[in-house]
Amino acid sequence: MAGRQRVIDEDQKLELLQRMDAGETVSKLADEVGISRQRFYEWRDQLRLHGNLKSRRRGRPARSTAGLDAAAQSQSAADLPTPREKALTKARRRIRELEQKVGQQQLYLDFFREALRHFEEDHRRSSAPGETGSSKSSKR
Known part of the structure; x- marks a missing residue:
């Protein structure tokens, strides 16, 4: 390095x-x-x-002093994100979360569709002509 x-x-x-x-x-x-x-x-x-x-200053804001002129104070205020920027960042984060949830739900749907397909195939085979279907147990 x-x-x-x-x-x-x-x-x-x-x-x-x-x-x-x-x-x-x-x-x-x-x-x-x-x-x-x-x-x-x-x-x-x-x-x-x-x-x-x-560069955007990070960390705790400096304590304001009477010696600072108005230009310096307005410059530090300009470095702070605006409410619109905060809302945009929050919206993007929410979109990312929802996209992840949709992806997870799609995985679940694919899994259950495949499981249902296997179940239906087994059910069709057991009820086909010449096949022995399930019967009641002879035990009482």
């Missing part, structure tokens, strides 16, 4: 994402740069959602 690089500028991120889209494996790129694979997917999602890769 190359040396750890803590800060990656937007141009480098775009280049790495282009290489990822071109087919290079995320694991290889992550090892090369010294970051987690998850970070690549976060960058990709941020680029798709916001159209840029500017």
